[in-house]
Amino acid sequence: MLLGGNKTTRKIDNFAINNLKIPSIVLMENAAISFVKHIDENEDNFLIICGKGNNGGDGYAIARQLFSKGKNVKIFCISNENMSNDCMINYEICKNMGIEIFYKIEELDKLFFECNVVIEGIFGTGLNSEIKGIYQEIIQKINTASNNKKVYSIDIPSGINGDTGEIMGISVKADITISFVTYKKGFLNSKIKDFLGKIIIENIGLNETSINHLLKEYYLTPDMIKSFRIKRNEDSHKGDFGKVLIFAGSSGFYGAGNIVAKSCVRTGAGLTTVITDKNNFSLNVFVPEAMSFPINFDNINENLEKLENEILNSDVIAIGPGIGKSEQAFLIFEKLISIKKNNKGNTIKLILDADALNLLSENRKLFEKIRNRSILTPHLVEFSRLTGFSTDEINKNRFEITKNFAKKYEIILLLKGKNTIITNGEELFANSTGNSHMANGGMGDCLTGIICSLVGQKYDLMKSAGIGAYLHGKIADELVKKQYIVNASHIIENISECILNIFQN
Ligand SMILES: NC(=O)C1=CN([C@@H]2O[C@H](COP(=O)(O)OP(=O)(O)OC[C@H]3O[C@@H](n4cnc5c(N)ncnc54)[C@H](OP(=O)(O)O)[C@@H]3O)[C@@H](O)[C@H]2O)[C@@H](O)CC1
Numbered sequence: 001m002l003l004g005g006n007k008t009t010r011k012i013d014n015f016a017i018n019n020l021k022i023p024s025i026v027l028m029e030n031a032a033i034s035f036v037k038h039i040d041e042n043e044d045n046f047l048i049i050c051g052k053g054n055n056g057g058d059g060y061a062i063a064r065q066l067f068s069k070g071k072n073v074k075i076f077c078i079s080n081e082n083m084s085n086d087c088m089i090n091y092e093i094c095k096n097m098g099i100e101i102f103y104k105i106e107e108l109d110k111l112f113f114e115c116n117v118v119i120e121g122i123f124g125t126g127l128n129s130e131i132k133g134i135y136q137e138i139i140q141k142i143n144t145a146s147n148n149k150k151v152y153s154i155d156i157p158s159g160i161n162g163d164t165g166e167i168m169g170i171s172v173k174a175d176i177t178i179s180f181v182t183y184k185k186g187f188l189n190s191k192i193k194d195f196l197g198k199i200i201i202e203n204i205g206l207n208e209t210s211i212n213h214l215l216k217e218y219y220l221t222p223d224m225i226k227s228f229r230i231k232r233n234e235d236s237h238k239g240d241f242g243k244v245l246i247f248a249g250s251s252g253f254y255g256a257g258n259i260v261a262k263s264c265v266r267t268g269a270g271l272t273t274v275i276t277d278k279n280n281f282s283l284n285v286f287v288p289e290a291m292s293f294p295i296n297f298d299n300i301n302e303n304l305e306k307l308e309n310e311i312l313n314s315d316v317i318a319i320g321p322g323i324g325k326s327e328q329a330f331l332i333f334e335k336l337i338s339i340k341k342n343n344k345g346n347t348i349k350l351i352l353d354a355d356a357l358n359l360l361s362e363n364r365k366l367f368e369k370i371r372n373r374s375i376l377t378p379h380l381v382e383f384s385r386l387t388g389f390s391t392d393e394i395n396k397n398r399f400e401i402t403k404n405f406a407k408k409y410e411i412i413l414l415l416k417g418k419n420t421i422i423t424n425g426e427e428l429f430a431n432s433t434g435n436s437h438m439a440n441g442g443m444g445d446c447l448t449g450i451i452c453s454l455v456g457q458k459y460d461l462m463k464s465a466g467i468g469a470y471l472h473g474k475i476a477d478e479l480v481k482k483q484y485i486v487n488a489s490h491i492i493e494n495i496s497e498c499i500l501n502i503f504q505n
């Protein structure tokens with residue numbers, strides 16, 4: 001699903017009008033028809049509150065549509081001065097059709113009392129400053145009435161900034177928001193969840209393929225994930241699904257390595273090998289399918305040569321969870337990223353997480369070795385270390401900072417958090433799955449294991465990160481329907497079933 005904001009709405013509008021030659025009034029009509037589809041047939045009494053821009057124009061067009069279905073419709077017109085052209089056209093039609101239109105704020109309370117459903121088209125993507133005066137008063141009244149009326153917002157609850165989700169002074173609290181063409185970036189702001197209600201994204205007669213060159217940002221949906229699927233050949237063998245090398249875990253943190261390995265195995269990698277302390281015997285017990293490459297941490301140099309063969313034999317290497325920041329960990333990390341091509345002549349892909357990111361932050365010249373072949377999966381604090389931006393600055397400007405970083409270092413960045421962001425600097429995915437019940441130790445390790453497994457199975461880096469993040473969150477979303485806390489082990493046991501559901505449904 002396309003992800004957009006205020007500017008992109010104007011861009012799409014302009015393209016549809018100027019290039020596709022769809023008159024703007026047709027787009028508005030399509031928006032109104034799509035909107036009305038979601039209104040309960042049994043509802044009868046509607047109050048439609050309209051501003052003077054195209055959001056209000058949508059409101060008048062929706063009023064006409066409902067009126068023509070025989071519904072009882074009243075309109076509250078906030079202002080009929082300086083209306084946009086299409087708003088004016090629909091306002092005039094409503095007047096000509098004899099729909100009752102009210103103008104005085106003193107009449108509003110009675111209008112609320114008489115209706116069952118409020119539809120508001122005060123501001124959409126054109127909101128450009130703090131809301132004050134009469135607009136503020138009307139929104140307050142809508143929110144008071146919303147206690148016992150169903151409130152629908154057209155495109156965006158009036159008062160929410162479509163780009164940032166910021167509340168511009170005050171906002172309508174919608175029960176249902178029906179938005180057009182794009183999932184608005186502002187909806188990703190977790191602080192406004194209660195204002196959005198149920199979100200539905202509707203078409204206005206534009207096929208996604210005719211406009212998707214205009215924007216390269218997406219909100220991940222099940223259909224998108226399904227479209228990424230690479231079918232398995234009947235005659236394939238384990239070599240076709242990737243040789244994955246994992247450097248994760250160290251004394252005290254063996255669990256991290258075990259979780260990465262088990263997630264990787266369960267996601268379907270062909271062969272999984274874990275570089276681990278020679279004294280760690282837990283791997284074989286926890287993940288019998290994985291192989292180990294034992295390291296003598298007391299004498300690292302004796303291992304590095306043998307390790308070279310292992311690297312040359314790999315398709316993808318995941319590095320970081322639980323490795324610590326010791327001198328030995330650094331030497332192994334440096335070795336693992338020092339070879340770019342494997343024995344088959346293919347580029348060895350890298351997934352860098354946790355301590356690998358911290359080591360990278362402290363040794364920035366190593367960025368040169370990871371270009372064009374890596375996924376970095378920081379959480380907010382790790383990303384702050386990598387970029388030098390404060391966590392607040394990143395939160396306020398996630399899209400721009402992540403894209404710039406990915407572009408600068410030519411890597412895929414996956415910034416974990418609510419609506420995990422994945423970007424290569426051009427294209428961007430915002431994840432739609434996941435919840436707070438999965439916020440506990442080992443989750444990130446599990447995600448690393450899933451992603452390196454997908455890369456091994458020849459999914460490109462963006463798609464591996466996208467599928468991985470979606471799958472990881474989706475499993476947790478399903479599990480919280482029947483349990484309160486979701487741990488990495490729960491995710492691991494459900495990976496395979498969830499992949500099946502996503503790819504086959
Ligand atoms: N491609 C699509 O997706 C399609 C989108 N469509 C629809 O168009 C909507 C966007 O329409 P839009 O651009 O006319 O802006 P809109 O939100 O109506 O607001 C502008 C009005 O508000 C005013 N105003 C702003 N801030 C204010 C404030 N703080 N306090 C007071 N006034 C304020 C501003 O006044 P001005 O500042 O210009 O004086 C102007 O009058 C979009 O959300 C969707 O519903 C569909 O029709 C079909 C195609």
Ligand SMILES: [K+]
Binds near residue numbers: 055120122153156158
């Ligand atoms: K609105």
